Amino acid sequence: MLASGSPRRAELLQLLGRPFQVVLPQVPEQRALGESAAAYVQRLAISKAEAGAALWRTKATANTTTNSLVLGSDTVVVVGYAQAHEQVLEKPRDFADFQRMMQLLSGTTHTVLTAVGVTQSAQLEPTTDVTMATMVATEVSFKPLSEGEIAAYWASGEPQDKAGGYGIQGLAGRFVTHLQGSYFAVVGLPLYETAELLTRVETQQAGGQQ
Numbered sequence: 704m705l706a707s708g709s710p711r712r713a714e715l716l717q718l719l720g721r722p723f724q725v726v727l728p729q730v731p732e733q734r735a736l737g738e739s740a741a742a743y744v745q746r747l748a749i750s751k752a753e754a755g756a757a758l759w760r761t762k763a764t765a766n767t768t769t770n771s772l773v774l775g776s777d778t779v780v781v782v783g784y785a786q787a788h789e790q791v792l793e794k795p796r797d798f799a800d801f802q803r804m805m806q807l808l809s810g811t812t813h814t815v816l817t818a819v820g821v822t823q824s825a826q827l828e829p830t831t832d833v834t835m836a837t838m839v840a841t842e843v844s845f846k847p848l849s850e851g852e853i854a855a856y857w858a859s860g861e862p863q864d865k866a867g868g869y870g871i872q873g874l875a876g877r878f879v880t881h882l883q884g885s886y887f888a889v890v891g892l893p894l895y896e897t898a899e900l901l902t903r904v905e906t907q908q909a910g911g912q913q
């Protein structure tokens with residue numbers, strides 16, 4: 704199960720070749736006071752996976768006995784990652800918020816954090832649910848952006864539903880001068896790390912049943 708409404712995550716998960724269905728749990732995205740960016744993004748990924756498992760359990764038919772893997776994920780853009788003054792950029796509220804984000808990203812390097820949580824969920828034994836998580840940090844550098852470029856990019860409609868107000872896979876690709884880490888994590892789902900995590904959860908489950 705993919706616990707996500709992100710079309711990017713659905714497209715990327717398809718590349719792992721595992722059939723899946725989508726569930727859409729409602730998880731409030733609110734950073735706690737003093738919560739670090741890394742703690743926040745992992746908490747949300749785990750919450751989405753666990754809320755997705757709970758939702759799946761209510762929808763599964765009474766005689767379903769199979770186990771399911773439920774995947775949740777979260778992406779944030781961070782300026783000054785792991786420093787005392789780190790700033791977390793989520794989806795822009797409006798043009799002014801987006802402008803503020805682009806001015807922070809223009810001509811500098813920022814970090815994109817994507818966390819993935821996977822809950823191994825048993826229909827008949829909810830107390831045996833196991834959740835594991837991973838997080839990928841990718842450094843992305845932007846060229847300096849002019850006010851005209853920022854305004855034109857907003858008008859394209861691409862930034863509105865994306866963390867940090869940009870899509871590397873789209874028109875913002877031309878802003879990127881350097882990337883170190885996982886391109887797929889920036890788009891929303893790190894493929895290598897997600898495949899490893901799914902195997903790790905399955906292996907743990909197999910070990911638990913012995």
Ligand SMILES: Cc1cn([C@H]2C[C@H](O)[C@@H](COP(=O)(O)OP(=O)(O)OP(=O)(O)O)O2)c(=O)[nH]c1=O
Binds near residue numbers: 870
């Ligand atoms: C930085 C960046 C983010 N994004 C997207 C990925 C995520 O969909 C979104 C980050 O917001 P999220 O809150 O992580 O995800 P979401 O609300 O879209 O979906 P869900 O919570 O249901 O899983 O930004 C890109 O598509 N390209 C990029 O370059």
